[in-house]
Amino acid sequence: MNIPQVVKRLLIGRAMRSEELGETQLPKRVALPIFASDPLSSVAYATQEILVVLTVGGTAFLYLTPWIGLAVVLLMAVVVLSYRQVVYAYPSGGGSYAVVSSNLGANAGLVVAAALMVDYVMTVAVSVASGVDNIISAFTGLADYRVLMAVLFVVLLMAVNLRGVRESGKAFAAPTYMFIAGILLMVVTGFIRMAFGHNPVASSARYVVTPTDHNDALAGFALLMLALRAFASGCTALTGVEAISNGVPAFRKPKSRNAAQTMSAMGITAVVMFAGITVLALTSKIRITNDGCQLVGFANCASAPQQTVIAQLAAAIFGGDHSVLFYYIQAATALVLVLAANTAFNGFPLLASILARHRYLPRQLHTRGDRLAFSNGIIALALVNIALLIAYGANVNSLIHLYILGVFTSFTFSQIGMVRHWNDLLRTETDPGVRAGAKRSRVINGVGACVTALVLVIVMITKFTQGAWLAVIAAAFLYINMKAIHRHYDDVADELAIDDPKRALAHPGRVHGVVLVSELNKATLRAIGYAEMLRPDNLEAVTAAVDGEEVEQLERQWQEFDIDVPLKVLDSPFREITKPVIAYVKGLRTDSSRDVVALFIPEYVVGRWWEQPLHNHSALWLKSRLLFMPGVMVISVPWQLDSSRRGGDLDRRAPGAVRRGEPSPWSPLCGAEVPDVEHGLA
Secondary structure: OHHHHHHHEEEEEEEEOOHHHHHHEOHHHHHHHHHHHHHHHHHHHHHOOOOHHHHHHOOOOHHHHHHHHHHHHHHHHHHHHHHHHHHHHOOOOOHHHHHHHHHOOHHHHHHHHHHHHHHHHHHHHHHHHHHHHHHHHOOOOHHHHHHHHHHHHHHHHHHHOOOOOHHHHHHHHHHHHHHHHHHHHHHHHHHHHHOOOOOOOOOOHHEEEEOOOOOOOOOOHHHHHHHHHHHHHHHHHHHHHHHHHHHHHOOOOOOHHHHHHHHHHHHHHHHHHHHHHHHHHHHOOOOOOOOOHHHHOOOOOOOOOOOHHHHHHHHHOOOOOOHHHHHHHHHHHHHHHHHHHHHHHHHHHHHHHHHHHHHOOHHHHHHHOHHHHHHHHHHHHHHHHHHHHOEEEEEHHHHHHHOHHHHHHHHHHHHHHHHHHHHHHHHHHHOOOHHHHEEEEEEEHHHHHHHHHHHHHHHHHHHHOHHHHHHHHHHHHHHHHHHHHHHHHHHHHOOOOOOHHHHHOOOOOOOOEEEEEOOOHHHHHHHHHHHHHHHOOOOEEEEEEOOHHHHHHHHHHHHHHHOOOOOEEEEOOOOOOHHHHHOOOHHHHOOOOEEEEEEEEEEOOOOOOOHHHHHHHHHHHHHHHOOOOOOEEEEEEEEEEEHHHHHHHEEEEEEEOOOOOOOOOOOOOOOOOOOOOOOOOO
């Protein structure tokens, strides 16, 4: 039994055939939680981020909250309408990267791709950390295990996504719909209480907030900057909006229409929840700060965690923090925040796959795994996030400043690209109906470009010194590396391009066959037999004189078995194998540059992991050096040991492979008795 394969099948499931890809395409009800869980769940902390910024001046500036909230709602509407145009114009997916690359050029496309990849990483980190915060709000005793819980959630997300898009959608659909139902129930209940004159009151309403800046100092430009900072923080509600445009190919037909309808449903739901939470947070007089010690009367302010806005609202509306509905809201919020990272686990591997297909990232990222998911991209995203969460202690306030910069970079470039797309269409299109639609879409995308560009400037100014500069450096690093990877692939393609087929197929002058030997055994005889079968111009066996007694024994056995291949002993005064062999091989090619040396190396195939370090070290080191020598072909001749047969794969061995103990059809010495395999070069 192959234990690793059994474990893999239990965790990931059976391998799927390529033609089953169509079965993984998604209906709208499943696509919504997969692609929209990030923007939907962002409402759980977007209002909180606005309040945290405004309380820098105590409670004096909370009157700005509804205006900032309204600005975020309008921005959400503009962005959703703009991206609806994208899914119709680019049904093949790729989202912002495809739009920008097609209309603004490859370099602009790479800027967007780098920004999006950084943002996808931050989506996972912020969502998971925020989900852990909500768990700690309900169970404060878990505060010491914050980082451990965050890491475990990332590992869980990775494992579920490795099972494939459709299965991850089934797993994540219920928590997303539970969260939507819970928040809408809380909002409706809160508004009903307000209508009857029973406004909910938060547990933190009794605290006085100590301002960190004097109120008289925050006037004019300083007040404007404070409002802009709060607006930039509230814009976290828009993260992940573009994910649907990236994943249009994953929808069932008609793909564009289904994707556009899903985007509309997402936008309406997110706006209703965000607006409701913001109004109720102000009505219930929630007090939440970046530093708990700003709250006068808050016990153990240096160590005790503050309850999140969602937790305080649920407690105020549903009758305390021990009610059933309070725990329901907290559980649903924590789940959907953690699972919101699934938006990135779908978007990042898909974008990485497109970039790899265009030769900007390693080609392994374009390969689908057993479950037809882009497994390498999923694993890479998980590993980066584990490192990030550990480095930042899974602290939302520390991570949030690295967030949303990439979102608005992609928003802005994408909308500018769409304006150019409609301009190009209008130059050639003559149908009045199509032209009218294109003009309408151009206006929508033009407004979107102006608004998102303004927000990008605001985010850059207000968040750069607070940590966003790290996101800029990360995006620049990705951009430079993607350019370098593309340049490498282009250079390789140019080098391997066939300019003269006859010259490329020209035969070498002579083939020198060399069998590397350390002792005489069945593996050695197989290598000799295989080399003879290929009929090189000349063939000899070579050994390095590392131990005099062993060399003498080898020469005696060579004569005893009457092997007609000459054995050459290389002098090795410093007891090395690699240098003498390399020097000898180099010497064989000095006569003619068209000559080729075929070096045959017997190697042992083992079946147990702990046997791997016991064999093949000299062979591996020698091969790694010889691969850099022109005109040298390194040929491994495997010998399967008993343990490899017990691994269960021998029955599927290549044609012509021979079990240990069977006579080799390649060797004229197949009937000879030779020593068993014990040790040596292999």
